[in-house]
Amino acid sequence: MGKVISICIPKGGVGKTTTAVNLSASLAVAENKTLLIDVDPYGASAVALGFTPDKIKAGISEVFNLTKSISFAIHKTEMEYLDFIPANISSLNLEEKFSKSTENRVILRNSLRNIKSNYKYIIIDCPPVLSGITTNALTASDSLLIPIKCGHFSLDALDRLFNYISWIKINTNPSLKIEGIVFTMYEKSKVTEISERELKLKYKEYLLNTVIPTSNLLNEATFYGKPLCLYKINSEGAISYLNLAHEIMNNK
Ligand SMILES: Nc1ncnc2c1ncn2[C@@H]1O[C@H](COP(=O)(O)OP(=O)(O)OP(=O)(O)O)[C@@H](O)[C@H]1O
Ligand SMILES: [Mg+2]
Known part of the structure; x- marks a missing residue:
């Protein structure tokens, strides 16, 4: 049965998508069937995996609108062990519609039931808000992985996320676990040192050993529509995501 992990924090630009794409690809490199x-x-995520709109036959909006079955929205990628469901929403208007259809909190969980056994891992790239979409993702998940942009993290966003997790556990998913907190865009500096210390005061037990360094190659690979392990596998960024995959594979 696939383990479902949401990449989630209510803060933009902290590396959620980069982590979702590169962690998924790294799990796939290790021959774990991953969605x-x-x-x-x-x-x-579609851009980071090189999917242009003409290559997308259906996506997560059809799943939420219940117009197509989830298997119809699954796309093969250039990696044998990695499949992908894109978010095929392009306008704000559609986004509103999309959010409306997620008022039902269990759509994603119910849809995943039919395909969970085909995968070892299912990774969900969440938006930076705690909306109906995120509720659906966390309701469908076994755990969540929290990326923190080093030096710019906000304790407020983390506190809000942890309150939200408590709400989810009471209302929709009592068994939701925390996979861990991972530092992204990590650079040794005084600010890093201070923010690490501050974070450890409250959330030390969740901090993973792997940190993701700042690496322009992670950004560059996106322009070529590839996860970094397919672009420059020997780079520090690619190796750190392989290490993250390894650490998560060793988590229960
Ligand atoms: N380790 C890293 N080193 C350098 N740049 C990075 C790293 N991780 C992510 N970035 C870059 O930072 C920007 C934001 O990253 P990303 O899109 O993954 O964040 P996000 O949390 O998904 O943002 P959003 O909330 O808007 O969805 C992107 O340009 C990405 O290429
Ligand atoms: Mg993103």
Whole structure:
């Protein structure tokens, strides 16, 4: 049965999509059958995997609108062990419609039931808001992985996320676990040192060993529509995501 992990924090630009794409690809490199699902209406994962709109036959909006079965929205990628469901939402208007259809909190969980056994891991790239879409993702998940942009993290966003997790556990998903907190765009500096210390005061037990360094190659690979392990596997960024995959594979 596939383990479902949401990449989630209510803060923009902290590396959620980069982590979702590169972690999924790294799990796939290790021959774990993996499905990446993009539920962020802005659909950045598709770009990072080289999917142009003409290559998308159906996506997560059909799943939420119940117009197509989830298997119809699954796309093969250039990696044998990696499949992908894109978020095929392009306008704000559609995004509103999309959010409306997620008022039902269990649509994604129910849809995943039919395909969960085909995968070892299912990774969900969440939007930076705690909306109906995120509720659907966390309701369908076994755990969540929280990326924190080093030096710019906000304790407020983390506190809000942890309150939200408590709400989810009471209302929709009592068994939701925390996979861990991972530092992204990590650079040794005084600010990093201070923010690490501050974070550890409250959330030390969740911090993963792997940190993702700042690497322009992660950004560059996106322009070529590839995860970094297919672009420059020997780079520090690619190796750190392979290490993250390894750490998560060793988590229960
Ligand atoms: N480790 C890294 N080193 C350098 N740049 C990075 C790293 N991780 C992510 N970035 C870059 O930072 C920007 C934001 O990353 P990303 O899109 O993954 O964040 P996000 O949390 O998904 O944002 P949003 O909330 O808008 O969906 C992107 O340009 C990405 O290429
Ligand atoms: Mg994103």
